[in-house]
Amino acid sequence: MKEKILVFDTTLRDGEQSPGASLNVQEKVEIARQLEKLGVDIIEAGFPASSPLQFEAVERVSAESGAVVAALSRAVEGDITSAWKALQHARKPRIHTFISTSDIHILGKFAADRYGRTLEEKRRTILKMAVDAVAFAKTLAPDIEFSAEDAGRTDPGYLAEIVEAVIAAGATTVNIPDTTGYTWPSEFGRKIADLRSRVGNIDQAVISVHCHNDLGLAVANTLSALENGARQAECSVNGIGERAGNASLEEIVMALKVRSDLHNFETGVTTEEIFKTSRMVSSFTGIIVQPNKAIVGENAFSHESGIHQDGMLKNRQTYEVMTPESVGVPKTSIVLGRHSGKHGLKARLESLGYALADGDLESVYRRFMEIADKKKEVYDDDLRFLMGDELSSPSS
Numbered sequence: 001m002k003e004k005i006l007v008f009d010t011t012l013r014d015g016e017q018s019p020g021a022s023l024n025v026q027e028k029v030e031i032a033r034q035l036e037k038l039g040v041d042i043i044e045a046g047f048p049a050s051s052p053l054q055f056e057a058v059e060r061v062s063a064e065s066g067a068v069v070a071a072l073s074r075a076v077e078g079d080i081t082s083a084w085k086a087l088q089h090a091r092k093p094r095i096h097t098f099i100s101t102s103d104i105h106i107l108g109k110f111a112a113d114r115y116g117r118t119l120e121e122k123r124r125t126i127l128k129m130a131v132d133a134v135a136f137a138k139t140l141a142p143d144i145e146f147s148a149e150d151a152g153r154t155d156p157g158y159l160a161e162i163v164e165a166v167i168a169a170g171a172t173t174v175n176i177p178d179t180t181g182y183t184w185p186s187e188f189g190r191k192i193a194d195l196r197s198r199v200g201n202i203d204q205a206v207i208s209v210h211c212h213n214d215l216g217l218a219v220a221n222t223l224s225a226l227e228n229g230a231r232q233a234e235c236s237v238n239g240i241g242e243r244a245g246n247a248s249l250e251e252i253v254m255a256l257k258v259r260s261d262l263h264n265f266e267t268g269v270t271t272e273e274i275f276k277t278s279r280m281v282s283s284f285t286g287i288i289v290q291p292n293k294a295i296v297g298e299n300a301f302s303h304e305s306g307i308h309q310d311g312m313l314k315n316r317q318t319y320e321v322m323t324p325e326s327v328g329v330p331k332t333s334i335v336l337g338r339h340s341g342k343h344g345l346k347a348r349l350e351s352l353g354y355a356l357a358d359g360d361l362e363s364v365y366r367r368f369m370e371i372a373d374k375k376k377e378v379y380d381d382d383l384r385f386l387m388g389d390e391l392s393s394p395s396s
């Protein structure tokens, strides 16, 4: 029996916090519909207290979604009330409340006159605010997530104390964010294992992780946390989010699927919907997907070098660890360019309807290389032109 990993998608909340991204309400509703088709378990629809547009988006997504819909709030009653109001029509509402717990954040963000003069005083205030927020949210909804912002840099003893207290106050999910993308995979995995050993009531809540990608380690950190007891992965489509972004949904899901030999996990994601979702998010947010992005980049299933093309023509598994169809990409593309070999060229010409006699390939390849040296990619129209030219040339 496989263990289910809950996929918590934050494209509409943290993802939309990407510099340059902005989504209107209708676009958010359409992305939420697609996320549901994709099969994510939780859709974080926004941060209702932060703006009227965010409030409306959470309301609209709530009204039509069958998935759990989460709304973010700071650990203060006003935000929590606003989140709850926006979630009124959700079939499965979740209030997600957060507060910073690392010393860097506590000392840097919370003023002495309101929160205490010393670090110790401030820590006590934060602990009380976290517990009060969760207890208040629990009077409104049964499904409560608490996030310890900057948990990645939080003192382990203090983190355990807060996590135990918020679970006792009613949190059903405790999220351990690596807010600044600072941790290292084995270190972050140990952090989760350590938390489980310190917190007596940890089994009463799902452990979630939310990793940012400042050092390019968000997906690795997430996988390491799953190996150490986390059962919810927070992520976004195309990895968009604050600064360098969040852990990418498609990379986590496909890593779990392709390397199922290494663990006993499964997600509920319909992977064939990944590419369509990626393109929708890119076009609505205006954030392009880098060509070499794993799983959904333009080049993720393209092969250019002659050796690779030759291998692919013999057996796709030589250079592909998953099929493009498995993530909804129509097909592998053999890109013809200056690194391509004769086999790749011959196969493409055949697919275009040109059958070459053995003796002709050499001269066609020579002409092809002249074109390839001048261009980044040789397109089908270039080949048609080349073949027309070849056939009419007196020497051919």
Ligand code: KIV
Binding pocket: 014, 098, 147, 148, 149, 150, 175, 177, 178, 179, 180, 210, 212
């Ligand atoms: O990165 C972070 O810590 C967050 C929290 C609000 C969950 O986005």
Ligand code: ZN
Binding pocket: 014, 177, 179, 210, 212, 241, 242
């Ligand atoms: Zn975040």
